[in-house]
Amino acid sequence: xxxIKRRFFIKSSSLVAGGLVxxxxxxxxxxxxxxxxxxxxxxxxxxxxxxxxAVQALRADDNVELVAMADAFKDRLENSLTAIxxxxxxxxxIDVKEKNQFTGFNGYKKAIDLADVVILATPPGFRPLxxxxxxxxxxxVFMEKPVATDAHGVRQVLETAKIANQKKLNVVVxxxxxxxxxxxxxxxxxxxxxxxxxxxxxxxxxxxxxxxNKRKPNQSELEYQMRNWYYxxxxxxxxxxxxxxxxxxxxxxxxxxxxxxxxxMGGRQVRNGIDHGEIFDHHFVxxxxxxxxxxxxxxxxxNGCMKRVDEVFQGTKGSIEVGKGIINDLDGNLKxxxxxxxxxEPNPYQVxxxxxxxxxxxxxxxxxxxxxxxxxxxxxLGRMATYSGKKLTMEDALNSNLKLVPEEMTWxxxxxxxxxxxxxxxxxxxxxxxx
Ligand SMILES: NC(=O)c1ccc[n+]([C@@H]2O[C@H](COP(=O)([O-])OP(=O)(O)OC[C@H]3O[C@@H](n4cnc5c(N)ncnc54)[C@H](O)[C@@H]3O)[C@@H](O)[C@H]2O)c1
Numbered sequence: 001x002x003x004i005k006r007r008f009f010i011k012s013s014s015l016v017a018g019g020l021v022x023x024x025x026x027x028x029x030x031x032x033x034x035x036x037x038x039x040x041x042x043x044x045x046x047x048x049x050x051x052x053x054a055v056q057a058l059r060a061d062d063n064v065e066l067v068a069m070a071d072a073f074k075d076r077l078e079n080s081l082t083a084i085x086x087x088x089x090x091x092x093x094i095d096v097k098e099k100n101q102f103t104g105f106n107g108y109k110k111a112i113d114l115a116d117v118v119i120l121a122t123p124p125g126f127r128p129l130x131x132x133x134x135x136x137x138x139x140x141v142f143m144e145k146p147v148a149t150d151a152h153g154v155r156q157v158l159e160t161a162k163i164a165n166q167k168k169l170n171v172v173v174x175x176x177x178x179x180x181x182x183x184x185x186x187x188x189x190x191x192x193x194x195x196x197x198x199x200x201x202x203x204x205x206x207x208x209x210x211x212x213n214k215r216k217p218n219q220s221e222l223e224y225q226m227r228n229w230y231y232x233x234x235x236x237x238x239x240x241x242x243x244x245x246x247x248x249x250x251x252x253x254x255x256x257x258x259x260x261x262x263x264x265m266g267g268r269q270v271r272n273g274i275d276h277g278e279i280f281d282h283h284f285v286x287x288x289x290x291x292x293x294x295x296x297x298x299x300x301x302x303n304g305c306m307k308r309v310d311e312v313f314q315g316t317k318g319s320i321e322v323g324k325g326i327i328n329d330l331d332g333n334l335k336x337x338x339x340x341x342x343x344x345e346p347n348p349y350q351v352x353x354x355x356x357x358x359x360x361x362x363x364x365x366x367x368x369x370x371x372x373x374x375x376x377x378x379x380x381l382g383r384m385a386t387y388s389g390k391k392l393t394m395e396d397a398l399n400s401n402l403k404l405v406p407e408e409m410t411w412x413x414x415x416x417x418x419x420x421x422x423x424x425x426x427x428x429x430x431x432x433x434x435x
Contacts, residue, residue: 231277389430
């Protein structure tokens with residue numbers, strides 16, 4: 001635990017350059033090579049994002065082949081394969097053999113075994129397990145955010161990150177703002193001191209919410225939760241983590257640090273239907289950084305209210321509104337406007353894969369994991385603060401013994417949360433819920 005704690009607070013660069021000893025494994029098994037050998041890709045979690053990421057991987061490099069797919073559900077896998085074939089029609093032939101299509105909870109192992117590069121895009125609760133298996137087996141990884149739903153998972157991912165770095169494996173995490181031209185440009189301006197030192201900010205993910213997959217007759221409780229995963233914390237982690245992580249991560253990135261504490265409030269007012277599981281529909285958190293900077297984070301899933309997905313920061317010399325791409329001086333005069341033009345903005349989802357495959361080809365190492373894990377933990381800290389109503393520190397979050405995800409699962413497993421007689425789940429109550 002002491003080591004994990006120490007590692008959490010050191011910079012990624014020192015982790016890579018920190019004199020870590022390479023273990024004895026076969027370097028030829030890794031795809032770090034400048035040659036043009038075929039790179040075999042597997043996708044684990046064949047939903048919306050897994051399907052999109054598979055297409056982006058196929059377009060990132062001429063000699064990439066989709067060799068295997070794994071999903072908990074056969075219908076999801078089949079729909080994904082059809083969509084990939086349709087999208088790639090005329091560009092690349094897609095031929096994922098039936099014997100390389102795996103379903104259930106353990107299919108991920110067989111799919112990963114067949115690949116050089118794996119796409120991990122299941123609901124985030126499974127990410128630590130799948131990521132560990134991929135790295136233990138020397139695979140390069142693209143994994144979606146968040147990288148866990150509890151502190152136990154974050155600690156596991158940080159441990160695995162260390163091994164990935166030792167093995168010089170590339171890991172891209174789907175916090176795609178880091179691969180978006182506008183964000184990169186504005187971050188550079190901030191690093192150059194354009195607004196001075198950041199003293200505060202506001203980050204937002206306020207919109208109407210997401211899909212609901214209603215309970216079906218004869219569905220087991222586990223299948224119901226898996227198909228309606230957004231509303232269950234062991235799978236999703238609540239929307240403060242699942243979506244708002246993007247904006248919280250930008251605060252960490254632009255400030256160049258992770259918060260030391262958080263306090264906040266939240267609840268559910270409109271998200272109270274029978275299929276709304278256990279998550280909140282709004283959270284408001286103050287994240288305090290070591291410098292004294294305070295970032296207010298708000299995420300709301302309620303229709304008919306102000307919609308905004310954005311990041312804003314105030315510094316000692318000016319302020320920045322990322323959405324508008326503008327930097328103002330302390331008197332509100334425009335200092336800089338990002339020269340946005342639609343045709344000049346590469347799709348960051350594609351850029352993630354372009355960079356990943358280019359790095360594999362040239363023997364480079366991208367290691368997004370540590371930041372992905374720390375931003376995941378920041379959002380979990382926010383959730384712990386709003387659920388408990390307490391002021392908590394990052395250490396509280398990192399050391400939390402809350403473990404939401406079971407170790408091994410089969411279709412006979414009992415989900416970690418169960419409904420009452422009316423089909424309703426326990427909702428966190430600030431002041432009563434323990435963090
Ligand atoms: N970066 C982004 O902008 C972005 C956008 C959308 C989604 N995401 C992330 O991508 C991930 C997936 O989201 P989605 O929208 O594609 O969800 P989805 O429901 O469309 O897809 C998830 C798929 O994973 C499958 N699955 C669940 N458990 C599994 C297991 N144990 N093994 C194998 N397959 C399993 C499901 O059956 C489903 O097909 C989430 O972490 C989400 O936060 C990121």
